[in-house]
Amino acid sequence: MNFASFFLYLRHKQGSLHWWFERIVSVVLIPLFLTFFIGISVLDLSPYQDQSFFSLISSFFNRDKLFLLGINIFLFWHIKYGMEAIIEDYVHGEYIKIWCLFILRITIIELMKFMYTCFIII
Amino acid sequence: MVDFHINTRPISPHLSVYKLSITSGLSILHRITGGVLSVSILFFLLAMKILMFHLNSYSIYQIFFYLNNHCIYLWFLVIYIFILMFFYHFFAGIRHLCWDFGFFLELKDVYKSGYLIIILTIAFSLLFSIVFLSNY
Numbered sequence: 149m150n151f152a153s154f155f156l157y158l159r160h161k162q163g164s165l166h167w168w169f170e171r172i173v174s175v176v177l178i179p180l181f182l183t184f185f186i187g188i189s190v191l192d193l194s195p196y197q198d199q200s201f202f203s204l205i206s207s208f209f210n211r212d213k214l215f216l217l218g219i220n221i222f223l224f225w226h227i228k229y230g231m232e233a234i235i236e237d238y239v240h241g242e243y244i245k246i247w248c249l250f251i252l253r254i255t256i257i258e259l260m261k262f263m264y265t266c267f268i269i270i
Numbered sequence: 271m272v273d274f275h276i277n278t279r280p281i282s283p284h285l286s287v288y289k290l291s292i293t294s295g296l297s298i299l300h301r302i303t304g305g306v307l308s309v310s311i312l313f314f315l316l317a318m319k320i321l322m323f324h325l326n327s328y329s330i331y332q333i334f335f336y337l338n339n340h341c342i343y344l345w346f347l348v349i350y351i352f353i354l355m356f357f358y359h360f361f362a363g364i365r366h367l368c369w370d371f372g373f374f375l376e377l378k379d380v381y382k383s384g385y386l387i388i389i390l391t392i393a394f395s396l397l398f399s400i401v402f403l404s405n406y
């Protein structure tokens with residue numbers, strides 16, 4: 149087993165790995181969002197706290213840093229797979245489809261970097 | 271000079287003659303809610319990134335201060351629709367994952383699980399918005 153045979157294996161399994169990663173990312177996202185919503189409703193919506201837009205948004209971002217990192221990565225991967233499926237199905241021009249997929253990939257990478265630099269390592 | 275690459279032949283009717291049923295309606299609703307949710311998250315974060323807002327900038331505070339004091343029902347409506355779409359996408363996604371691993375593939379089970387996810391979305395979104403919005 150060396151790098152060459154590993155990359156050859158990945159190249160052969162490219163399609164099924166795409167299918168599996170979509171499902172794995174969705175499955176990991178289920179408990180993350182459940183804890184997220186339960187955390188918001190139990191911890192942050194008590195009558196003793198300030199009820200405003202900023203307290204809502206800051207309750208999204210004032211979590212465990214590891215949890216936020218997990219949400220960051222898996223949510224954006226899930227969004228990427230979903231929007232790729234929509235663009236592949238409904239955009240019919242050849243060049244505009246490739247261009248839309250490229251712009252989507254760039255946007256997702258930039259937003260992951262933005263979330264990481266602004267909210268996670270601070 | 272005629273461009274022979276442009277297709278000027280008509281296509282056969284597909285969307286105007288198809289009768290929407292509950293199975294196809296729920297399926298397309300899963301895709302619509304997924305698209306709308308992801309576009310809203312992407313636009314919100316892109317706006318923060320490009321316009322260089324941060325959580326302490328005065329203009330966001332001003333907009334939502336006036337929204338809170340004058341037309342809070344608009345805010346409630348937007349939040350409620352977002353929560354509905356989120357929970358529908360959540361439960362329909364779990365149904366898709368069950369289908370991928372081979373469970374509940376018969377037609378009777380599809381109808382039953384369809385009704386179940388509709389009931390669950392309405393229940394969870396009512397529960398969550400009552401918990402969330404009653405504190406205002």
